[in-house]
Amino acid sequence: MLIKIIIYAVLVLSPLLFAGIINKVKAIWAGRKGATVLQPYFDFYKLLRKGEVISKTTSFIFQITPSINISAVLFALFIVPIPCIGSIISFNGDFVLFAYVLGLSRFMTVIAALDTGSSFAGMGASREVTFATIVEPSFFVIIGTLSLLTNQLSFNSIFTLLNTSVGYTMLVKLLLLTSLFIMLLTEGSRVPVDDPNTHLELTMIHEVMILDYSGPDLAFIFYSSALKMLLISLIIGNLFVPVYLSLFQGLLYFGLIVFIIFYAVGIVESIIARSRISHIPQFIFLITALSIIAFAVVAFFLRGGI
Amino acid sequence: MNFFFTGTLLFSIGGFAAIFLKEKYKALVFLILAVTAQYFILPDIFNVLISGTRLEAPVQFTGPIGISYIRIDPLSAFFVLIISVGALLVAVYSCAYMKTYYGKKAGLSTYYLFLGILISSMLLVVTVQNAILFLIVWELMSISSFFLVSFENKKEEVRKASIYYLIAMQIGAAFLITAFGWITALSGSLDFSSFKQILSISNTSSIILFLLFFIGFSTKAGIIPMHTWLPKAHPAAPAGVSALMSGVMIKTGIYGILRIILLSGLPDIKLSYFVLFISLVTGVYGISNAIAQKDLKKLLAFSSIENIGIVGMGIGTGMLGLAYNQPVIAVFGFMGAILHVLNHFIFKTLLFFVAGIVYQKTGSRNIEHLGGLTKTLPVTSTLFLFGSIAICGLPLFNGFISEFALYLGMSKGFAMEILPFNIAAVIGISGLALIGMMAVLCFTKVFGICFLGTPRSLYKDNLSEKSFAFIAPMITLSVLIISIGIMPGIFFLLLITVVKQFISTGIKNELFSMAHLYNSISFSLLIFAFIIILFLLIRRLLLMNRSVVKFKTWGCGYQSESSRIQYTGSSYTQPILQLIAELVPRKINVVKEPVLFPKEASFESQSQDFSERFIIQPSIRILDKYLNYFSWIQSGRMQQYIIYGLLFLFFLLIWIWGTR
Numbered sequence: 022m023l024i025k026i027i028i029y030a031v032l033v034l035s036p037l038l039f040a041g042i043i044n045k046v047k048a049i050w051a052g053r054k055g056a057t058v059l060q061p062y063f064d065f066y067k068l069l070r071k072g073e074v075i076s077k078t079t080s081f082i083f084q085i086t087p088s089i090n091i092s093a094v095l096f097a098l099f100i101v102p103i104p105c106i107g108s109i110i111s112f113n114g115d116f117v118l119f120a121y122v123l124g125l126s127r128f129m130t131v132i133a134a135l136d137t138g139s140s141f142a143g144m145g146a147s148r149e150v151t152f153a154t155i156v157e158p159s160f161f162v163i164i165g166t167l168s169l170l171t172n173q174l175s176f177n178s179i180f181t182l183l184n185t186s187v188g189y190t191m192l193v194k195l196l197l198l199t200s201l202f203i204m205l206l207t208e209g210s211r212v213p214v215d216d217p218n219t220h221l222e223l224t225m226i227h228e229v230m231i232l233d234y235s236g237p238d239l240a241f242i243f244y245s246s247a248l249k250m251l252l253i254s255l256i257i258g259n260l261f262v263p264v265y266l267s268l269f270q271g272l273l274y275f276g277l278i279v280f281i282i283f284y285a286v287g288i289v290e291s292i293i294a295r296s297r298i299s300h301i302p303q304f305i306f307l308i309t310a311l312s313i314i315a316f317a318v319v320a321f322f323l324r325g326g327i
Numbered sequence: 328m329n330f331f332f333t334g335t336l337l338f339s340i341g342g343f344a345a346i347f348l349k350e351k352y353k354a355l356v357f358l359i360l361a362v363t364a365q366y367f368i369l370p371d372i373f374n375v376l377i378s379g380t381r382l383e384a385p386v387q388f389t390g391p392i393g394i395s396y397i398r399i400d401p402l403s404a405f406f407v408l409i410i411s412v413g414a415l416l417v418a419v420y421s422c423a424y425m426k427t428y429y430g431k432k433a434g435l436s437t438y439y440l441f442l443g444i445l446i447s448s449m450l451l452v453v454t455v456q457n458a459i460l461f462l463i464v465w466e467l468m469s470i471s472s473f474f475l476v477s478f479e480n481k482k483e484e485v486r487k488a489s490i491y492y493l494i495a496m497q498i499g500a501a502f503l504i505t506a507f508g509w510i511t512a513l514s515g516s517l518d519f520s521s522f523k524q525i526l527s528i529s530n531t532s533s534i535i536l537f538l539l540f541f542i543g544f545s546t547k548a549g550i551i552p553m554h555t556w557l558p559k560a561h562p563a564a565p566a567g568v569s570a571l572m573s574g575v576m577i578k579t580g581i582y583g584i585l586r587i588i589l590l591s592g593l594p595d596i597k598l599s600y601f602v603l604f605i606s607l608v609t610g611v612y613g614i615s616n617a618i619a620q621k622d623l624k625k626l627l628a629f630s631s632i633e634n635i636g637i638v639g640m641g642i643g644t645g646m647l648g649l650a651y652n653q654p655v656i657a658v659f660g661f662m663g664a665i666l667h668v669l670n671h672f673i674f675k676t677l678l679f680f681v682a683g684i685v686y687q688k689t690g691s692r693n694i695e696h697l698g699g700l701t702k703t704l705p706v707t708s709t710l711f712l713f714g715s716i717a718i719c720g721l722p723l724f725n726g727f728i729s730e731f732a733l734y735l736g737m738s739k740g741f742a743m744e745i746l747p748f749n750i751a752a753v754i755g756i757s758g759l760a761l762i763g764m765m766a767v768l769c770f771t772k773v774f775g776i777c778f779l780g781t782p783r784s785l786y787k788d789n790l791s792e793k794s795f796a797f798i799a800p801m802i803t804l805s806v807l808i809i810s811i812g813i814m815p816g817i818f819f820l821l822l823i824t825v826v827k828q829f830i831s832t833g834i835k836n837e838l839f840s841m842a843h844l845y846n847s848i849s850f851s852l853l854i855f856a857f858i859i860i861l862f863l864l865i866r867r868l869l870l871m872n873r874s875v876v877k878f879k880t881w882g883c884g885y886q887s888e889s890s891r892i893q894y895t896g897s898s899y900t901q902p903i904l905q906l907i908a909e910l911v912p913r914k915i916n917v918v919k920e921p922v923l924f925p926k927e928a929s930f931e932s933q934s935q936d937f938s939e940r941f942i943i944q945p946s947i948r949i950l951d952k953y954l955n956y957f958s959w960i961q962s963g964r965m966q967q968y969i970i971y972g973l974l975f976l977f978f979l980l981i982w983i984w985g986t987r
Binding site for chain 1 (some may be wrong): 698699701702708712716719720721722723727730731734735738739741742744746749750752753756757758759760761763764765767768770771774775776779780781844847848851854855858859861862863865866869870873874875876877878879880881882883890892893894898899900901902903906
């Protein structure tokens with residue numbers, strides 16, 4: 022029990038660290054020294070101490086949204102299993118709750134953006150939901166693939182059974198890794214889909230929706246988007262951690278995978294340019310394509326024929 | 328049973344009584360009778376739903392009908408419950424909404440008269456179990472709703488829409504008459520229970536019969552390609568009627584489909600796949616068109632098509648579960664479908680009520696002209712937000728509960744070693760996710776553009792949303808939305824007997840595990856709600872003694888504010904409509920002077936209904952061509968019509984003489 026509490030405490034505290042890692046990696050690749058990996062924590066603390074400026078146009082929705090978002094991602098964290106200890110909330114079909122809780126936070130973010138009446142925020146909101154319509158079904162194809170492979174319907178039991186099987190599962194895992202990684206880039210609003218650092222509002226997606234936030238609300242938003250990326254990387258980590266490892270080994274292995282993923286995000290951001298908005302749907306369709314191929318592979322090997 | 332008849336009759340009596348009363352009392356008398364009717368109807372209904380027994384009463388008719396049975400089994404009871412409660416809510420809402428029509432005496436009388444008849448006939452549709460009687464009340468329902476749709480018949484578009492609606496209903500009825508005629512010829516009896524022996528044999532004729540019934544009922548329900556009347560009829564009708572039609576009346580089509588499945592016993596596997604896929608297509612098609620709409624009520628009508636698609640997916644899953652002998656899947660499928668019927672009734676009625684208030688307040692249904700309504704209609708907007716989140720199936724609200732059952736029902740198919748079912752399951756769950764996400768897009772558009780931001784035009788009307796008759800039904804519905812969303816267990820228990828009817832084998836374990844599942848969802852949702860409250864408190868504490876300044880929205884350096892530079896609904900949906908351009912064809916007309924600094928420019932876009940453009944209209948053109956050969960029958964000369972009448976009477980006499 023104690024160990025569980027410690028692990029979750031570390032997890033809840035860690036998202037900003039990973040955001041720091043990405044920035045550090047980018048700085049190193051650009052030949053700079055870069056800020057310390059703890060910089061996001063300093064920013065977070067600074068924002069929490071400030072007051073707020075709220076737009077006159079807005080209603081109560083603008084003010085409750087950041088709190089709902091941070092609750093949604095934290096709640097989703099309880100659904101994703103941790104190797105060797107499982108998850109806090111687990112039942113058949115918990116993946117639906119996972120996806121839909123994040124959906125609720127997306128719904129709120131989007132209407133909060135429209136609440137400001139700013140045309141830039143509207144633009145970001147429009148793009149965000151459009152890309153989400155491609156990502157969301159793919160997520161369920163991925164879950165379907167895993168469920169077909171293991172005959173299970175909850176995250177916990179899927180990932181427990183997944184790693185005992187061998188053979189073609191490696192191929193499936195690699196396909197799913199790629200598609201989940203692209204999903205991570207999309208949902209975390211990273212390059213090539215979105216650039217969190219740009220100052221050109223016209224080209225932004227997620228960052229432009231939160232232009233009007235300040236103070237503790239902004240701190241909540243930063244934290245939620247970092248944790249959202251961590252959530253997807255936790256799912257990727259679960260694909261690859263074998264269950265036969267001991268608790269300590271498993272966690273170490275797991276931490277290493279998550280670290281590599283965020284390192285990779287940093288590298289991708291350093292070497293790839295941001296795509297044109299009109300080309301982004303094609304890039305996101307890769308998630309759909311890869312997950313469908315993964316499903317087909319499983320169906321072929323398990324049921325003998327497509 | 329007598330109580331049920333009395334209750335049913337009370338609605339019609341209320342309608343007739345309204346004709347003779349003064350304007351002020353029409354609504355009141357109708358409302359009082361509607362409340363009394365609940366007292367007569369509901370006890371029987373809850374009794375049936377809880378105990379699972381069946382009430383039955385014979386009614387003696389002369390002539391071709393003979394003895395016919397009125398039966399209330401759990402399935403009927405469930406629909407009676409929705410109709411009865413929906414009618415009551417509409418009666419309350421109408422008290423406030425119809426005030427604008429005071430001074431036009433005939434208008435209000437027809438409204439209440441046909442409203443009463445519509446409600447009574449709907450109640451009978453779901454309980455009558457005799458082919459001829461069923462068709463009579465079915466037609467009565469269509470015709471009374473036709474008069475309600477054509478309520479504002481001074482407007483050309485309303486007239487057109489209502490006639491379109493009437494024709495669509497008659498086409499649907501034609502399929503039903505064929506099906507009922509054929510099946511009574513085969514079984515030799517008009518009673519529904521005798522149809523069982525025909526439908527339960529799996530052969531070509533039973534499959535064709537099923538399809539005929541399915542097409543006939545799907546016209547009412549709004550499954551493609553028979554859905555085209557919905558987006559026309561709903562905007563034309565007054566808000567209360569749209570709410571009743573969309574929330575309740577189209578469900579009688581679903582009732583019909585469920586009744587036929589109940590009579591068929593073991594469904595055919597191919598038919599089950601057919602139902603699943605046509606419903607999936609309906610869902611995706613409905614919501615993609617909803618996104619493109621600019622008229623608020625038209626958008627809600629398309630969203631009804633989407634939700635009927637979701638219900639249909641549940642039915643399809645349930646049928647597959649029955650066909651493959653997997654009671655778990657069948658339980659989840661049918662439970663999902665029935666819960667979604669209930670949920671859709673709740674949130675769609677709420678949304679139409681709000682749309683009515685918005686229309687009376689602003690005089691416009693065009694989303695592009697609205698905006699900033701949270702400031703003028705705070706309570707209504709908040710309730711609309713509840714409805715929107717619920718209709719997207721997001722957690723804490725009721726839509727999630729039914730969609731969850733569907734997701735799980737389809738996902739259970741992965742464990743079966745049948746490849747087609749596995750593929751259907753993956754297409755099903757990803758399709759449902761697509762529908763859900765597009766619903767998010769659609770309703771963020773509606774809520775964001777209409778209710779948030781700053782007003783795009785001036786609203787002159789000083790209508791008060793605080794009127795009791797507006798607020799009471801909407802609050803009731805919102806309370807239901809949240810209580811089903813957080814405590815699904817209670818409502819699940821109420822619907823168990825309905826699902827049990829469909830599955831012949833014992834399903835105690837399945838139901839038990841499902842109840843257990845809903846408890847764990849309920850528990851985790853409470854945790855979620857707790858976390859939200861916690862963070863709202865934290866934010867409150869953090870900001871307690873700090874400066875919270877109100878300032879204008881950051882315009883990226885642009886200083887002059889204007890409500891016209893806000894993002895519009897069209898620009899909001901432009902990226903997605905570009906992705907699905909084939910599904911939602913649009914006519915775009917751009918006028919721009921070909922010079923460097925154009926002074927005038929205009930942009931116009933109009934979305935078209937794919938199936939209307941490529942299926943309905945071409946077939947009408949072909950029909951037109953051939954039916955023209957018979958146009959001499961309808962010459963317009965009175966003498967000729969009198970001859971027709973005489974000929975008919977003559978043959979009638981011969982027929983009667985012959986049968987003697």
